[in-house]
Amino acid sequence: MPSEFSEFSDADAAALYDRLNPWDPQLWPGDAFYDALVAAAPSVLDVGCGTGQMLHRARERGHTGRLAGIDPDPAALARARRRTDVEWVEGTAARAAWDGEFELATMTGHAFQCLVTDEEVAASLTAVRTALRPGGRFVFETRHPRARAWEAWNPANASEVTTATGRTLRVEHHVESVTGDVVTFTETTTEAGAVVRTDRSRLRFLDVPALDAFLASAGLLVEARYGDWHHGPLAPGSREIVTVARRP
Structure with a gap:
């Protein structure tokens, strides 16, 4: 997000983001949801990793497998790169170049909604599918438009x-x-x-039919779908659409 004012730099904005949105599984059920998935996966790709808080915590909690994060924001990545035991790549989801290398890919913090055009969504999902090993899972959430x-x-x-x-x-x-x-x-x-x-x-606020059409076109199968961070069913009143998709 380019700023229209120079008094508060991109680096300042990245630091402020961490202050406003600390990764805290004790406080935020969504963080706990992802933490459990990351801890159980030998290799993890965090797409739209931002300042890297989730992967930082994974290493701090003893994750010994491969961890990688990709994000187009250089200021956010500068904060992420304070840890050197994680792979950090500057770029968009659509330009990810991994091939069959990860058991788990994630997009947290509603990052999926930053994919606004059909072309961005399709290219990003295809790249994520390619990055996964057969049987690997892609887990993300988007706000329910309803x-x-x-x-x-x-x-x-x-x-x-x-x-x-x-x-x-x-x-x-x-x-x-x-x-x-x-x-x-x-x-x-x-x-x-x-x-x-x-x-x-x-x-972008995609509804379930549109979301599933994009996933199917990218070759991803919906394995599970939740309406909250406690594995509750998706309902008309749900605030989240939490999707677990799998590469066949």
Whole structure:
């Protein structure tokens, strides 16, 4: 997400992301869900790894297998690369070049929704399938469109955080448009009322039939589907669509 302001750098934004979204399985059921999968897999590819928190924790908890992360954001990867015992690759999911090398691939933090066009979704899923070994699984989540999560993305639900350097920042969101299944919104960071950074993003909210069509076209079979992080069934009121897909 390119910033329109230079007072708050991409490195600052990556550090702020970690402050706002710490990987904490004790606090967040989604983190616990993925932690269990990663711990059980001898080789793991984290697609859209961001600052690498999940793979950092895996190593800290004693994972001795192969761990790799790929992300297009150089500032996020700079933080991820503070650990040198994990493979870090700068790039998009669609440009991943691994072939039959991983038992597990993940996309956490709703990263899958950053794939906005049909071409991005199709190319990314094909690359993930290719990276998996036969029988390997791809696990990811996307927000259920029926829950309309974007309706809560407004200044009334802003977050405040104190950075490691003592700065108090306010982060708020504003939805610009909802066009089909794509939501365009801005994230504005302010300090003492002054704007220090504004980022503009788009996320895609695929429903289950469209999602399954993309998976099938990429040669991935849906093995399991959940509506929450406790393996509950997917229902109309579910906020998440958690998918476990398998390479045959």
